[in-house]
Amino acid sequence: MPNHKAASARINQLKKELIKWNYHYFTLDEELFPEAARDSLKRELEQLEGEFPDLITADSPTQRVGAVLLGKLPKVKHLSRKYSLADAFNMEEVYEWGARIQKFVEGEAVSFIAEPKIDGLNISLHYENGEFVRAITRGDGVIGEDVSHTIRTAQNLPLTLAKKYTLEVGGEVYITRKDFERLNEGGEQQFANPRNLAAGAVRQLDPQIAADRNLQIACYHIGKNNLGDAAPKSQQAILELLQELNLPINPLYYFYNSLKEIEKLYKELQQKRDTLEFDIDGLVLKVNDFDQQQRMGRTAKTPRWALALKFPAAQASSKIIDIQIQVGRTGALTPVAHLQPVFVDGSTVSRATLHNEEEIERKDIHIGDTVIIQKAGDIIPEVVEVLTDMRTGLEQQFVMPLKCPICGSHTVKPEGEAIRRCSNKKCSARQREQLAHFVARGAMNIDGVGEKVVDQLLNADIITDATDLYFLEEGDLINLPLFKEKRVHNVIDSIRGSKHRPLHSFIFALGMRYIGEKTARDLAQHFSTKINKQTVSPLSVAKIFEPYAVEDYTAIAGIGDKVAESLVEWFKEPHNHHLLERFSEAGLELELPQAALSKLAGKTFVLTGTLHQLTRTDAKQKIIDLGGSVVGSVSKNTSYVVVGESAGSKYEKAKELDVATLSEDEFMQMLG
Numbered sequence: 001m002p003n004h005k006a007a008s009a010r011i012n013q014l015k016k017e018l019i020k021w022n023y024h025y026f027t028l029d030e031e032l033f034p035e036a037a038r039d040s041l042k043r044e045l046e047q048l049e050g051e052f053p054d055l056i057t058a059d060s061p062t063q064r065v066g067a068v069l070l071g072k073l074p075k076v077k078h079l080s081r082k083y084s085l086a087d088a089f090n091m092e093e094v095y096e097w098g099a100r101i102q103k104f105v106e107g108e109a110v111s112f113i114a115e116p117k118i119d120g121l122n123i124s125l126h127y128e129n130g131e132f133v134r135a136i137t138r139g140d141g142v143i144g145e146d147v148s149h150t151i152r153t154a155q156n157l158p159l160t161l162a163k164k165y166t167l168e169v170g171g172e173v174y175i176t177r178k179d180f181e182r183l184n185e186g187g188e189q190q191f192a193n194p195r196n197l198a199a200g201a202v203r204q205l206d207p208q209i210a211a212d213r214n215l216q217i218a219c220y221h222i223g224k225n226n227l228g229d230a231a232p233k234s235q236q237a238i239l240e241l242l243q244e245l246n247l248p249i250n251p252l253y254y255f256y257n258s259l260k261e262i263e264k265l266y267k268e269l270q271q272k273r274d275t276l277e278f279d280i281d282g283l284v285l286k287v288n289d290f291d292q293q294q295r296m297g298r299t300a301k302t303p304r305w306a307l308a309l310k311f312p313a314a315q316a317s318s319k320i321i322d323i324q325i326q327v328g329r330t331g332a333l334t335p336v337a338h339l340q341p342v343f344v345d346g347s348t349v350s351r352a353t354l355h356n357e358e359e360i361e362r363k364d365i366h367i368g369d370t371v372i373i374q375k376a377g378d379i380i381p382e383v384v385e386v387l388t389d390m391r392t393g394l395e396q397q398f399v400m401p402l403k404c405p406i407c408g409s410h411t412v413k414p415e416g417e418a419i420r421r422c423s424n425k426k427c428s429a430r431q432r433e434q435l436a437h438f439v440a441r442g443a444m445n446i447d448g449v450g451e452k453v454v455d456q457l458l459n460a461d462i463i464t465d466a467t468d469l470y471f472l473e474e475g476d477l478i479n480l481p482l483f484k485e486k487r488v489h490n491v492i493d494s495i496r497g498s499k500h501r502p503l504h505s506f507i508f509a510l511g512m513r514y515i516g517e518k519t520a521r522d523l524a525q526h527f528s529t530k531i532n533k534q535t536v537s538p539l540s541v542a543k544i545f546e547p548y549a550v551e552d553y554t555a556i557a558g559i560g561d562k563v564a565e566s567l568v569e570w571f572k573e574p575h576n577h578h579l580l581e582r583f584s585e586a587g588l589e590l591e592l593p594q595a596a597l598s599k600l601a602g603k604t605f606v607l608t609g610t611l612h613q614l615t616r617t618d619a620k621q622k623i624i625d626l627g628g629s630v631v632g633s634v635s636k637n638t639s640y641v642v643v644g645e646s647a648g649s650k651y652e653k654a655k656e657l658d659v660a661t662l663s664e665d666e667f668m669q670m671l672g
């Protein structure tokens with residue numbers, strides 16, 4: 001969580017950018033950047049305002065309904081205040097919403113009406129004694145613009161209702177895809193989407209232009225009215241009454257008894273959306289029963305009983321926290337943006353590729369920039385554009401390193417090529433081996449991440465070393481050929497699960513020269529005598545071992561000169577310190593050998609004779625596992641001599657020195 005000062009600065013920038021966007025969108029009918037990126041900026045603002053409520057101001061775009069008035073058209077006050085709807089971007093949020101509103105109607109069944117959300121322009125229609133009198137844009141929710149002259153041109157709008165009611169009706173004005181294509185082909189002005197075209201048509205002063213664009217209306221709401229006892233008591237009844245009055249409604253609406261059923265519709269509509277007559281950008285969910293709606297009430301901004309469930313967008317905004325270099329299997333150095341995790345196209349992502357140094361320069365990308373990212377079926381999203389207005393001056397220029405970050409060799413970039421490569425042919429191959437070792441059984445034992453997966457992640461420049469695994473999000477993997485959605489989930493789960501492996505597995509996984517499983521155990525055991533805790537971070541491992549000299553290591557039972565030298569060398573390498581730091585940052589907490597498991601701690605064993613229930617090697621391992629040690633000859637310091645069949649001189653020696661002896665059965669009992 002940012003501090004108050006940082007939050008305040010960020011909030012101000014988000015507000016400025018959103019206000020500018022709104023002005024261009026609602027007033028000038030221009031889209032500065034995609035709506036989906038606007039949505040994620042708005043979400044970030046909402047989140048920050050949630051954490052720092054004292055920073056909410058009345059002019060915040062989260063507190064307002066929408067458009068600044070254009071000024072040319074007459075302004076009219078709405079009969080009732082127009083609220084916008086709260087947004088959700090996935091089913092999880094829908095279920096959370098369901099749980100929240102259920103509290104207001106405890107124990108009652110709640111049913112819902114779901115309608116595809118037409119991507120058009122919100123409109124209020126006024127009928128007096130069954131006659132159309134006025135149409136008003138939403139404006140700021142209190143005052144809108146009178147656009148009766150253009151709305152009147154909509155062919156499906158009845159000017160006279162089937163019954164002589166006085167009503168305020170809410171609906172959406174839109175242009176069909178077919179008309180949009182027709183108009184965009186012929187016209188001199190190109191429009192980004194049907195919504196912009198409709199918005200432009202509605203605000204024309206000349207109704208003929210609106211008539212040419214063939215506006216359509218779909219109604220879904222009745223506001224102020226003189227229906228009296230005939231007033232509908234549910235959303236479904238409203239839709240039925242609207243039809244009865246000859247008012248057009250969205251023909252695709254659904255009645256559901258539970259939110260669970262909506263999930264299917266949500267998925268179906270995402271697939272079908274391109275085949276519909278009109279653009280939709282999600283679903284609108286409403287609690288059907290008005291009595292329940294009433295009890296759920298509204299927040300300051302939105303009614304609680306309704307929700308706009310939007311489709312996942314392929315674009316979103318995020319912030320570049322850092323730019324790091326991935327070294328691929330061919331030695332190619334690829335700069336990758338590490339992002340503030342963001343939900344895009346149905347999953348959370350944390351990386352975006354920046355391709356190469358020229359691309360960074362061309363797009364003017366800095367560390368700390370707020371950017372629009374896009375996922376377009378690619379494995380890893382890319383940065384589309386930098387929102388330069390969001391800069392604070394603290395952004396940092398990225399400098400492409402001239403040395404390989406993996407092996408330190410110099411890099412080469414042939415003239416006319418965009419890609420810089422490590423000159424060391426073995427560099428990336430070694431990296432691959434190390435990763436394969438890291439995930440293997442006996443090491444971090446990460447289920448579902450084998451050599452093939454490691455290869456794929458490296459080839460796609462998604463990871464460079466083992467630390468990167470722990471920063472992956474599901475969305476970073478979802479488009480890789482080897483992964484299906486379900487597997488992605490499992491892989492991320494097992495990576496995260498491996499954050500709590502035993503210390504000796506972690507030490508072994510680091511792949512230091514000469515350090516096998518046994519030495520790793522010896523080191524972990526030794527470590528546990530230094531620190532009185534159950535778990536330990538990788539960085540504290542560095543803190544203990546970095547100052548160690550060769551003699552410090554050889555004093556540990558079971559560690560010889562060669563191993564000791566390798567350890568000293570490994571721990572003095574700054575790159576390795578950085579690795580341990582990143583592992584700690586990722587939240588790794590390694591388990592130390594536990595007291596209960598160290599019941600043989602400090603005990604020395606000598607094994608003699610043949611054992612029947614386990615091999616000599618297994619017996620040794622068990623003793624070590626339980627914290628004890630095994631030596632070759634009996635002395636006064638020996639705790640136990642385990643006496644197997646045909647035991648020889650060692651047994652004699654034990655008796656001589658009065659050292660305790662154990663039969664194989666007694667020994668097995670001791671192991672437990």
Ligand SMILES: [Zn+2]
Pocket residue numbers: 327404405406407408409422423424427428
């Ligand atoms: Zn290299």
